[in-house]
Structures are given as structure tokens and as C-alpha cells.
Amino acid sequence: MEEAEKGEILEWNAKPSSMEEAEIFERNTKPRLDDHPQATTAGATSLFNVDLILEILSCLPARSVHRFKCVSVLWRDLIADPANHKKLPQTLAGFLYTSFCSNGYRHHFAGFSGGTASFDPSLPYLYPNKDEGITQVDACNGLLLYRRYNSSRHDYHFVVCNPATGRWVEVPPQPQKPEPMNRLNHTAGLAFDPAVSSHFYVLCFERTFPKTLIAGVNIYSSRTGAWIHRDSGIVEKATLFRSKCVFVGGMLYIMGNVVDTNGEYVLVGVDMEGKVWKTICVPYGSKFGTIGLSQGCLHYAIASVNNNNEILVSEIALWCLKDWDSKQWVLKHTASINTLMSMTGEMYRVVEIHPDCDTIFLAQCGGDTLMSYDMWHQKVGCIINLERNSAHKFLPYVPLFSEPLADAEG
Structure with a gap:
């Protein structure tokens, strides 16, 4: 084995x-x-x-x-x-994603081997009123984070739900602060580990305007039912990307960019009390990849594509961070996907990492295909056809049957 x-x-x-x-x-x-x-x-x-x-x-x-x-x-x-299902551990079932049509955004589920979702991907119980809608934000260990917005009032708030049980929690609005006025909400993430607690956290990072530097974070705890605010605790001047967040080891990580080091890409991490902050340099510091939690460790995957004299050269690298203190990445696999690209005539970008094995997922650039690639055996796995005009942001979904949501609706 x-x-x-x-x-x-x-x-x-x-x-x-x-x-x-x-x-x-x-x-x-x-x-x-x-x-x-x-x-x-x-x-x-x-x-x-x-x-x-x-x-x-x-x-x-x-x-x-x-x-x-x-x-x-x-x-x-x-x-x-x-x-x-409640007695057995679950693995990755598929991805939730959206597509755009004339009537707005539609919600879909992309399952493996032709599998379909056991629930309505549009989650209609989250927005019972016709003036409301939801947008995808984050996913963590079976729970999903959405923004629910009201088009008539032009406001929004967060909702956390468990599609496997149909239960959901509406997060109270963030406290309004009159000062400083140059701070804006930038991106949000969900932190939840059922092996530790049934409670979850929602973190909403703030950035300065117009310089877009990290200013601080607002943290909601389902245990206390309240928000707290913490100013940024990192020394570097860094900006944040609207990328996915990863919760591991009690810290929530997100990709950032250090201003004073020629745009070096880093991971910015913060604990659930907003007191511990850290930055971790990523491999290929000048190139943007994707992060994910796999086999209990933080992973980083990147597809490096160059066009030299009309010859397409592409290499995918998968790195693992096993030692948090040393912040040293270990290169696990590299693979070439020239053959795949020559067959399709399309380029791919890494969008997700499998939580249980060294398999990555690539989305077709400008296309409607999502494929899995086994880095260990260097084989293409399932290829999933997506809806047309898909927004290539995918929420990985692992069914969670064993944990209720405290004070949940539904």
C-alpha cells in the first residue's frame, strides 16, 4: 500500500x-x-x-x-x-462553481465519474426572497461560506451552510467603524476543523485604500457569536489577492504580495484570535500558484508555461510544507503536460489540490473543461465538462454528515 x-x-x-x-x-x-x-x-x-x-x-x-x-x-x-454515510469518512465529491447567463449567475456542481450532487447546488433556502442572491466565498471541511446580498438594499452578509444536512447559519453583520475611513473589506475565508470543534470562524481581511495594503482582519466566532477586530501584525507591507484561503494548524492562510521585495509572492497567515501573524515565501516567488490542504499539510501547486519560438513548454510542480517553523517547502512532484496541451490546443491552470492524495485539478484557460491530474503516476484522470461561461472559481465539497451547526436554521 x-x-x-x-x-x-x-x-x-x-x-x-x-x-x-x-x-x-x-x-x-x-x-x-x-x-x-x-x-x-x-x-x-x-x-x-x-x-x-x-x-x-x-x-x-x-x-x-x-x-x-x-x-x-x-x-x-x-x-x-x-x-x-454518517458512520464513514468522506472524500472529495466534486466542486461547486457558477456560470453566467442573461439572467445572472447560476450555481452548479461538478462531480467525479458523472456523479451528481445530493442537493440543489443553487441552495435556494439561503435566499428565499426574490431580491436576494448568493455568491461563493470559501469552503472548509464540508462547510460552505457564501455572501448573501440584497439587490434592492445594496447590502450583504455572510452565511455558513452544510449542504449535506441542509442546515445553515446567518452570520451577523460586521460592526460599523467610523474610523479609519480608508479601510475596505477585501476578501474572506472560512475556518473549520470538525476534529477539533464543531464551531467555525469567518475571517474578513481589510485593506487600505488606495494602496491596498493589509490593514487588519475582522474575525467572527460561532462560539461567541460576535466579531472582533485585529490590526495587521505582519512587518512587511503586503497586499492580498482575491484567492482561496486554507485553514490548517489553527491558522488561516491566503496568498499575498510583498511590496518592498519586487513583488515577491508569500502566504499570509493569521490565527483565530488575530494575535499571531506570519508570512511564508512560496517557491517560484515571482509566480502565482494555488494553495490547498492535502494529507494534513499545506501544499502549493504551480503550472509554469513559457512560449519559446512557438514551442510550448509546460511544467507543473507540487510542493509541500511539512515543517511550519522552518518554513521550508519540499518538492514532491514535477510533471510535463505538453502532450495534453498539444492534443487540446488549449492551456490549463492549476485551480485545486485533492485533499487526500497528490492529484491536482486544472481548468482550461478560456474553455469549459476541468480535469484531474495524478502527479504521482503522471496520468490524466477524469475530465469534467463544465457549463458554458463558467467562472473558474471552484469550492471543493467534502460531505459532512456527523457535525451539526450550532444554532443553525433550516
Whole structure:
């Protein structure tokens, strides 16, 4: 299983890396009647097997659970049964994204292997009034962050929801501050770790105007039900991008740009109390990539494309930050996608990183295709056709069935 643990593309029909290993696992976990004389009927034995198998599977990583669908028909049905989802860990199901049409923005779900969402991607219960709408902001461990706006009043506020359960929480408005007037809300992120707590945080960064430097952050805690404000604690003069946020190790990270170092790209991180701030230089400091949480560590992926004498040269690099204190990135994989680009005649950009393995997702520049690329095996996986005129911002969705939202509506 070593090779699979290093990184493999996950598909619903993926086979175990070793069928012999899977058969041994099934044989060793199946109870024998000699060991349980009280289970004398076939029905009791079957029920005992099901309970034991579910208990074992609930302790495994999500990628192993889906790989073990191939052990037997019984295991396949147990893992695929929606009634067991609350007991089993979940992996990445797909992405939420939007497209633009004459009537405004429409919300969609892009699932793997043709899978569809178990909920309405437009989440109509978040905006019951015709004058309201929602825009995507962030996703974190099964929870989604949206801005709900009112076109008639020209105001907005944040909403956090769990599509798997249909429950949602309306975040109270941020406190109005008369001074300083040169600060504007720039971008927001969601911080949530169900392994630590059922409570979540919403962080809204502020920037100065017109210089767009990081000024501070407003932090909402579902535990306290209130906002707090903290001024920026970083020494460097840095701007922020409207990019995705990543929550890991109690810190929320977002891409930034240091003004005094010829535009060097960095990660800007802040803790949930707004007291600890840090900056981390990223590989290829002069080039912009994407960040993601994968296998418990912060990852950085970048596609470097050059056009030299009409010859397209493209390399994708995947880096991992394992040591927070040293801030040293480890290069995990590089891969060339010349063949792919020569076949399609299109260029791609990295938009997401799989949370369970070394697989990245690339969106077609100017097109309507999203594809997965297994960096470990250097193979193209699923290719997903998107709606036309899609906005290439994708919220990764991992179903969360076990955690309620405190004081949730719905």
C-alpha cells in the first residue's frame, strides 16, 4: 500500500493496489461462528458482520474506504449506502462553481465519474426572497461560506451552510467603524476543523485604500457569536489577492504580495484570535500558484508555461510544507503536460489540490473543461465538462454528515 499512500487519483471505481491485501483484510475481519456461538442464525451472523465491518471502515482514511469497495459486493453496498454515510469518512465529491447567463449567475456542481450532487447546488433556502442572491466565498471541511446580498438594499452578509444536512447559519453583520475611513473589506475565508470543534470562524481581511495594503482582519466566532477586530501584525507591507484561503494548524492562510521585495509572492497567515501573524515565501516567488490542504499539510501547486519560438513548454510542480517553523517547502512532484496541451490546443491552470492524495485539478484557460491530474503516476484522470461561461472559481465539497451547526436554521 506504500505506493497508494504516496498519492493516487481517487475514483469511485478505483481498485485496491493489492487485491491479495484486500482479501486478507476481509478474511481477518470476518467473524467466525466458532468465536461467536451465540450468532447461530444466518441473520444474526450477517448483522454482526455488517456492524463489525462498518466499525472497522469508520477508522480508516476516506481514500482507503472507497478503495475497499472492490473487496466484495457486500462491502461495496455498505460503503455506497447513503444510510451509512454518517458512520464513514468522506472524500472529495466534486466542486461547486457558477456560470453566467442573461439572467445572472447560476450555481452548479461538478462531480467525479458523472456523479451528481445530493442537493440543489443553487441552495435556494439561503435566499428565499426574490431580491436576494448568493455568491461563493470559501469552503472548509464540508462547510460552505457564501455572501448573501440584497439587490434592492445594496447590502450583504455572510452565511455558513452544510449542504449535506441542509442546515445553515446567518452570520451577523460586521460592526460599523467610523474610523479609519480608508479601510475596505477585501476578501474572506472560512475556518473549520470538525476534529477539533464543531464551531467555525469567518475571517474578513481589510485593506487600505488606495494602496491596498493589509490593514487588519475582522474575525467572527460561532462560539461567541460576535466579531472582533485585529490590526495587521505582519512587518512587511503586503497586499492580498482575491484567492482561496486554507485553514490548517489553527491558522488561516491566503496568498499575498510583498511590496518592498519586487513583488515577491508569500502566504499570509493569521490565527483565530488575530494575535499571531506570519508570512511564508512560496517557491517560484515571482509566480502565482494555488494553495490547498492535502494529507494534513499545506501544499502549493504551480503550472509554469513559457512560449519559446512557438514551442510550448509546460511544467507543473507540487510542493509541500511539512515543517511550519522552518518554513521550508519540499518538492514532491514535477510533471510535463505538453502532450495534453498539444492534443487540446488549449492551456490549463492549476485551480485545486485533492485533499487526500497528490492529484491536482486544472481548468482550461478560456474553455469549459476541468480535469484531474495524478502527479504521482503522471496520468490524466477524469475530465469534467463544465457549463458554458463558467467562472473558474471552484469550492471543493467534502460531505459532512456527523457535525451539526450550532444554532443553525433550516
